[in-house]
Amino acid sequence: MTPDLPADTTADPLDEVERYLSHHPDTEAVELLITDTNAVMRGKWAPAGTIEKAFTSGVAFPLSMFGLDVWGREVMETGLHVDTGDRDGFCKAVPGSLRPVPWADVPTAQVVLTMTTETGKPFHGDPRHALEAVVARAAKLNLRACVAFELEFYLLTGRTGEAQAEALRPVLSLGDGPDRQNMYALSDLSAHSDFFAAVRAGAKAQGLPIDTILSEAAPGQFEINLKHRVDAMAAADDALLLKRLVQETARRHGLRATFMAKPFMPWAGNGMHCHVSMVDIDGANIFADASKGQRTLEHAVAGLLEGMAPAMLVFVPTWNGYRRLLPGSYAPTRVAWGHNNRSVAVRIPAGEAAATRIEHRIAGADANPYLVLAAILAAMLDGIEEQRVPPPPTDRNAYEAPAPQLPDDMQDAVRLFRKSDFIRRTFGVEYRAMYAAIKEAEISAFRSEISPLERSTYL
Template sequence: MGHMDVGAAAGGTVAGEPLAGPGEAERFLAAHPDLEAIEFLITDSNGVLRGKWAPATALKKAFKDGVNFPFSLYGLDVWGREVMETGLHVTTGDRDGYCRAVPGTLRPVPWADRPTAQAILTMHTEHGEAYIGDPRNALARVVGRLAAAGYTACCAIELEFYLLDPKAPPMTNGMPAPVYRATAGPVPQNMYAMSDLSEFSGLFSEIWSHGRAQGLPLDTMVSEAAPGQFEINLKHRPDALAAADDAVMLKRLVCEVARRHGLKATFMAKPFMEVAGNGLHVHVSLLDRHGHNVFADPVTGEKRLGHCVAGLLDTMQAATLLFVPTWNGYRRLQPGSYAPTTASWGYNNRSVGVRIPAGPDEARRLEHRIAGADANPYLVLAGVLAGVLDGLERELTPPPPVVTNAYEEPVPPLPDAMDDAITLFERSDFIRRTFGLEYRSLLAHLKRAEVKAFESEITPLERLTYL
């Protein structure tokens, strides 16, 4: 729910390590001669970070030939179990691919106990082709299509999370309690409360300093809409892949710093039913070949913005599984919760799915508000940018903007259950054109396994009620 700095819409410099280029590994090793270990990071379709620790000597190989990982890594459900229907496991020999380090993602790990670096990897086949099952490769294909059409997406991501205290008495349902100051009376909401930031100033100062050491374009930090909930915003980047990389690294940073402070950070979409859920909001503007914001053009800007909005609305139901990929995420989509429940848009309106924030014309952008914080940033951006491109290519016209409460307007609803979202996803021609038949089937199988697991579970409330 936080506001983005409108001055950041054109991107900006990033502190920390030098930008990517030939010899990146060699330069890093020369600058960090005491380096002992490298953490190789891969984001699977569920947004779960997987990978391995390796000695520093493996760094050059990761940038040149790649590090071996099985393709079946992308056929695991959210619990890390093999989903045989994907066809990526023993039935096909559980083959290896080659994961190469992404230029520009080699960063120090300031919280590590020994000199350590980390790098994001992407999967390639034995023939050197980008593997279709890797979510980052899916985003790269959409970015390539935008570039061919003459556009560069300038993106920023906002992430909400809760800080939980494992040492405090748990809540009645066994859930760890969120951190907040003990007060008399009702549970405080404390939106934008400076006192909450001050109470955890050591933790947030560490996030800030470690983030700068890793070259993350950190922007604002705020106390959010519920006790123990916070939000960190990243600055706009004229590189959608880098923006998604930033989000992956920021989530890891927050979790690791919280752990070192004896707390737990959770990006779970809806950890508490009675208060706000955690969102991942995406801000997007489009730059032309000269680097100008096309939405700010006094002649064609509003029309092209309308095409993009219309494309997002037209593809939103089919793409909801990308934005809300977990069973729990659909609990976040509640009327009145500031989590959108409809394929709607409006100006300066936080009840809609696509919001045009207030601000000067040169910073005109759209804000996509549907994704939960537990979503995979690569798939979220791929879905958003593919919807934008679809609207531009088809020159779609949006419906009138919602000017009041979108929860009460007669606009198309989003799927409110995971099973429905999967059905819309796997029947969508838009998803097929964006991700290909193979990946559409892969993700649908992974998510159906998740649904089956939850539908097979008897909840504590059922036992309490019926036993």
């Protein structure tokens, strides 16, 4: 596939609306989508006539939606709620994001929104703007990122609801037991062929560039890979919209799909690996340059290694996510890199020179793709601009390598995030404080909860 180019933002925005409605004249409704800090899709259902408004004046939403914790509760310490009068911003449609909703009961469109203030300026709390700023920084160097995400998830069956959470179990193929790993099994894909056919059909309808689908390292666990795009914003959009497609398709099939980082302790966690290369003004991969490509690649790697621990809270943003980072789990635990080595945090995959790229393996599948990619690209640019030199690559088991340990506790990750100059430069002082406040509120909630194990042990 030839990677897509960035959307044309100079065209009349209503041209996109007109084209869409000419192909979908029976559209009755639109789903207005905006991604919050925790990568939760929020928004409204509205009549189809609202589409034009979304592309012109914008749709009002409170700025405080970016000051919510993972449960959707207000975090007052963000300063975005009653202290400011809970002011509205205006969310405008992202060009190229108007698409059909295949699973809707009535003909419905969806459009991705981005938040601006009353004066029309980008609102700092919207995670899209953090990535846009890093993309603009790369453009000043005549560079564009070529990006693809890989997303892992579990398909679950059983009752849902807080009281019945333990009744949820991974789907199993006929004749399989829960202790069968069955990695890369075609039989597991065949057992759920109707589900994956619906996912592919939905992706085609929505223009999501799905590549390969495989059975992963645990019963009921699967991975869907997206194709590369020379458009970082579109690649992050792809990741979020794919998650939504998978979850809605599962619901239609009487299943539940979860991107929770570590839903089951005995089995593998869900990661969101990010493949990145950089192309120049002519579209050439700078890491594949015969004379200086390897050196430039190593500069980028060095930047990634240096920015890794400060950005850990972005890559692993949940209390549960730190349970995924275990030795031997193929989720990294050390600040290490290597060639063709899946135990490291930054892997250089094997392949032809023209496809030389970096695979960043830290993020959980529940992380926010905009923030993850902003941190990755900013660190790569730091390394390239400052010509940093990485330590030697790790060619064996990185879990035993003499490399620094990654933070394995959410509170430590918050501490590093709060004091990091890299985070300040990448996300800004306001965002750094807001994001840390949300995460500290979540930590407090988890620490105030007594676990069933504590009760069964001590009661």
